[in-house]
Amino acid sequence: xxxxxxxxxxxxxxxxxxxxxxxxxxxxxxxxxxxxxxxxxxxxxxxxxxxxxxxxxxxxxxxxxxxxxxxxxxxxxxxxxxxxxxxxxxxxxxxxxxxxxxxxxxxxxxxxxxxxxxxxxxxxxxxxxxxxxxxxxxxxxxxxxxxxxxxxxxxxxxxxxxxxxxxxxxxxxxxxxxxxxxxxxxxxxxxxxxxxxxxxxxxxxxxxxxxxxxxxxxxxxxxxxxxxxxxxxxxxxxxxxxxxxxxxxxxxxxxxxxxxxxxxxxxxxxxxxxxxxxxxxxxxxxxxxxxxxxxxxxxxxxxxxxxxxxxxxxxxxxxxxxxxxxxxxxxxxxxxxxxxxxxxxxxxxxxxxxxxxxxxxxxxxxxxxxxxxxxxxxxxxxx
Ligand code: UD1
Ligand code: UDP
Numbered sequence: 001x002x003x004x005x006x007x008x009x010x011x012x013x014x015x016x017x018x019x020x021x022x023x024x025x026x027x028x029x030x031x032x033x034x035x036x037x038x039x040x041x042x043x044x045x046x047x048x049x050x051x052x053x054x055x056x057x058x059x060x061x062x063x064x065x066x067x068x069x070x071x072x073x074x075x076x077x078x079x080x081x082x083x084x085x086x087x088x089x090x091x092x093x094x095x096x097x098x099x100x101x102x103x104x105x106x107x108x109x110x111x112x113x114x115x116x117x118x119x120x121x122x123x124x125x126x127x128x129x130x131x132x133x134x135x136x137x138x139x140x141x142x143x144x145x146x147x148x149x150x151x152x153x154x155x156x157x158x159x160x161x162x163x164x165x166x167x168x169x170x171x172x173x174x175x176x177x178x179x180x181x182x183x184x185x186x187x188x189x190x191x192x193x194x195x196x197x198x199x200x201x202x203x204x205x206x207x208x209x210x211x212x213x214x215x216x217x218x219x220x221x222x223x224x225x226x227x228x229x230x231x232x233x234x235x236x237x238x239x240x241x242x243x244x245x246x247x248x249x250x251x252x253x254x255x256x257x258x259x260x261x262x263x264x265x266x267x268x269x270x271x272x273x274x275x276x277x278x279x280x281x282x283x284x285x286x287x288x289x290x291x292x293x294x295x296x297x298x299x300x301x302x303x304x305x306x307x308x309x310x311x312x313x314x315x316x317x318x319x320x321x322x323x324x325x326x327x328x329x330x331x332x333x334x335x336x337x338x339x340x341x342x343x344x345x346x347x348x349x350x351x352x353x354x355x356x357x358x359x360x361x362x363x364x365x366x367x368x369x370x371x372x373x374x375x376x377x378x379x380x381x382x383x
Contacts, residue, residue: 004372018097025359115147151172174358238262284329286304291308295319295350
């Protein structure tokens with residue numbers, strides 16, 4: 001029997017981190033011919049992930065330009081992928097999550113009548129403008145895809161509520177698979193300042209912020225709140241690897257440059273990021289991926305957004321939705337820095353997002369769907 005041709009498509013940092021272990025898993029399966037195409041919607045932030053996981057994509061569309069609009073990214077990806085699909089004719093295209101690359105990848109495959117599998121399917125806030133444009137991207141991919149690899153049972157229920165009843169698999173999130181390969185007690189950081197930092201004496205607050213719906217007033221408020229927290233808690237050390245978006249760079253530097261206990265640094269590579277998170281006291285972020293990783297490492301998270309599509313850790317009590325208003329962000333950070341009981345309640349390691357077996361289940365699910373395996377994979381149950 002011919003091998004199944006499976007093509008993975010990704011373009012941004014988080015997609016690459018979450019698809020890398022899956023590419024490795026697909027490459028290890030004798031029934032599958034794995035092929036990888038990056039759009040390079042991100043360039044530098046993608047390339048560091050490719051280096052760390054030693055991935056060498058067969059196709060690279062190299063679409064990134066500074067401050068691109070959503071329409072430009074989507075149309076460049078659509079046109080580029082059309083050519084790639086005509087050349088390769090995969091049996092299945094796998095896209096991940098909710099970026100412009102994800103939507104364009106699914107749509108381009110659909111136009112060629114190629115089956116689409118959606119990894120990290122079924123996350124919803126039910127607000128079409130928040131996160132923007134991600135909520136609509138993932139909803140549209142939910143319509144285009146034939147296979148839906150849901151991280152959690154709640155994600156599966158979201159799709160069922162939209163009438164999706166076939167091709168559903170609950171697998172856990174592949175980011176937890178990635179996390180198992182990156183965090184090490186004896187890890188050495190490239191920047192010596194991160195090796196010599198007193199992680200027991202100082203309370204390290206790891207910060208990231210980049211979402212488009214936070215541009216403008218919300219991001220201004222978030223940055224002012226961070227500045228206030230740093231100034232009023234000299235024992236804290238804020239470490240903020242700033243996203244390369246010029247909008248974010250400008251805002252972060254205007255509010256936080258020159259404050260003694262704030263370190264604005266370049267984006268970290270994924271191993272550095274995971275190991276820094278493992279040593280931190282608290283995470284403050286609007287990132288999706290960090291909301292999944294920090295609970296697995298037992299780190300409390302204040303989410304700098306109005307909503308989240310990842311309610312599991314909020315329900316478990318280790319993640320709190322802080323919102324985007326100055327007063328509330330300051331109040332919650334103050335509490336976690338001053339009240340050991342409040343901190344202890346949130347600092348518990350939980351794994352609602354995965355057990356490290358997501359990639360195996362996804363590969364098994366693909367083989368089952370194409371009749372190359374008798375039974376579907378067992379479902380991931382939150383642990
Ligand atoms: C994108 C995704 C978002 C995801 C985020 C992860 C969309 C619509 N948004 O948002 O869902 O959470 O990636 O980080 O797909 N830049 C560089 N170098 C890089 C990466 C970005 O210079 O390696 C700069 C460029 O000027 C680029 C800008 O950042 O135009 C914004 O990048 P873009 O991919 O448009 O959006 P993100 O905000 O990164
Ligand atoms: N990350 C990283 N270096 C950084 C910041 C984030 O490697 O400087 C990782 C992080 O650990 C997570 C992913 O990038 O795995 C999240 O990406 P991002 O926050 O850009 O996007 P989102 O998850 O919000 O879509």
